[in-house]
Amino acid sequence: MNVTMLGLGPMGQAMVRAYLAAGHEVTVWNRTASRADGLAAEGAKRAATVSEALAANELVLLSLTDYQAMYDILAPAEDALRGKIVVNLSSDTPERTRVAAEWLAARGAEMIAGGIMVPAPVVGTAGSFVFYSGAQPAFERIEPALRVIGRPDYRGADPGLAQLYYQSLLDMFLTTLSAFLHSAALAGTAGVSAATLVPYATELLTLVQTSLDEAARNVDSGSHPGDQANARMMGATADHVLAASRDAGIDVALPAAVKEHYDRAVAAGRGRDSWTSLFEVVRSKA
Numbered sequence: 001m002n003v004t005m006l007g008l009g010p011m012g013q014a015m016v017r018a019y020l021a022a023g024h025e026v027t028v029w030n031r032t033a034s035r036a037d038g039l040a041a042e043g044a045k046r047a048a049t050v051s052e053a054l055a056a057n058e059l060v061l062l063s064l065t066d067y068q069a070m071y072d073i074l075a076p077a078e079d080a081l082r083g084k085i086v087v088n089l090s091s092d093t094p095e096r097t098r099v100a101a102e103w104l105a106a107r108g109a110e111m112i113a114g115g116i117m118v119p120a121p122v123v124g125t126a127g128s129f130v131f132y133s134g135a136q137p138a139f140e141r142i143e144p145a146l147r148v149i150g151r152p153d154y155r156g157a158d159p160g161l162a163q164l165y166y167q168s169l170l171d172m173f174l175t176t177l178s179a180f181l182h183s184a185a186l187a188g189t190a191g192v193s194a195a196t197l198v199p200y201a202t203e204l205l206t207l208v209q210t211s212l213d214e215a216a217r218n219v220d221s222g223s224h225p226g227d228q229a230n231a232r233m234m235g236a237t238a239d240h241v242l243a244a245s246r247d248a249g250i251d252v253a254l255p256a257a258v259k260e261h262y263d264r265a266v267a268a269g270r271g272r273d274s275w276t277s278l279f280e281v282v283r284s285k286a
């Protein structure tokens, strides 16, 4: 299938190049028209308007900052939406994704939501994969074309599911990256370089990795049998990390949030349960 791409940020550009390399015809449009210059020179067809870009192909990919940008772009051209399959690869909340699917359905288009799980330079390579959700027949029709940008991982008919997987994993990714920077700031107060920490941090991440299966077993069963790493002991450690950060005069928002989770678990009588019992407090509002 030939494709239309609306949105030519780093991600949109990477996808267009992957399609061109795979021999697809690609029609492109971007709010800031100059961003299409390089792609046009490489063989993409430049549409003068959104309506013209929509008319060019049944399969329309969106790569925008958020879902509001979708309305900004498509609402003025809504007459051209009928019969299109719109794959929205922009990031946003599952709820806004569901609302967008209804908005498109009311205009005669089907929406497949996508969450791209790799950075732009990896798009189109063997390591690339993308979560999708939405109506299965529409997904199956376009799946061969979607393979060009990465391995498609279809999660179900609820359009919000792709974003739910995407945001859940980004939740962990962003928190882990911030945690490393916080560690580097703490160690840095004594002149320890971030590079010195990296080999230790790498070993620690392996330990985290090996803890995930056990954590998932406890979370999924709702049972958190106490072991050596119980909530009370881990909470005391969280308190030491917080105190060390305070003493060092660095930001304490992240360790304070972690300690607060342990405090709530202990207050709920889970001190002798496994640290995984934090899940039971995290899954409800504070």
Ligand SMILES: NC(=O)c1ccc[n+]([C@@H]2O[C@H](COP(=O)([O-])OP(=O)(O)OC[C@H]3O[C@@H](n4cnc5c(N)ncnc54)[C@H](OP(=O)(O)O)[C@@H]3O)[C@@H](O)[C@H]2O)c1
Pocket: 006, 007, 008, 009, 010, 011, 012, 013, 030, 031, 032, 035, 063, 064, 065, 066, 068, 069, 072, 073, 089, 090, 091, 092, 116, 117, 118, 119, 120, 121
């Ligand atoms: N970059 C990555 O490595 C990566 C990885 C995974 C997922 N993602 C997701 O992929 C999506 C695209 O990311 P990106 O890195 O390419 O850059 P981005 O800055 O998030 O998206 C830029 C694109 O959105 C357009 N845009 C934003 N607001 C608009 C509006 N109101 N009306 C019209 N166009 C609008 C921009 O147009 P202009 O050029 O005119 O500003 C540009 O084409 C994002 O949702 C991002 O979270 C990105």
